[in-house]
Amino acid sequence: MRLVPIYNSILAASYKSKFASCLARQAALASGIATGTTWEMSTNLLLDKKDPVTGHTFRDIIMSIPPADDQTISLFHSVDKQWRSDNVVTFTFRPKHEAEARSIIAGLAPF
Numbered sequence: 658m659r660l661v662p663i664y665n666s667i668l669a670a671s672y673k674s675k676f677a678s679c680l681a682r683q684a685a686l687a688s689g690i691a692t693g694t695t696w697e698m699s700t701n702l703l704l705d706k707k708d709p710v711t712g713h714t715f716r717d718i719i720m721s722i723p724p725a726d727d728q729t730i731s732l733f734h735s736v737d738k739q740w741r742s743d744n745v746v747t748f749t750f751r752p753k754h755e756a757e758a759r760s761i762i763a764g765l766a767p768f
Contacts, residue, residue: 690734691752693762696745704736704746722761724754732758 704716716736724732732754739745750758 689751690749691755691758693748693750693755693759694739694745695748695762695765697765704738719748719765724751724757726754732761 705714707714719736720731720733722732723730732750734749734751736746736748739747748758748762
């Protein structure tokens with residue numbers, strides 16, 4: 658998601674006309690996403706460390722998990738390290754898949 662600059666800092670008139678539209682799109686995107694946070698991962702460095710055999714990362718595996726009701730999409734929208742943290746990971750997902758996503762997040766701790 659791209660952050661919208663402050664309205665007063667926009668110089669070009671053509672950009673000012675698109676400002677409200679961009680804010681509305683960001684609000685719609687934000688309202689359609691739920692988040693889950695875990696402190697159970699000891700380090701976020703494990704998310705992007707590649708497996709020497711398969712070449713896949715832990716993030717790749719998590720992002721490839723589909724929800725039970727639709728096998729064509731990913732359950733998680735993003736899996737990101739929280740800013741200025743060494744062990745907090747934030748997962749974003751669709752609100753309709755919240756129960757399933759939270760159970761998978763809880764199950765990742767022993768993994």
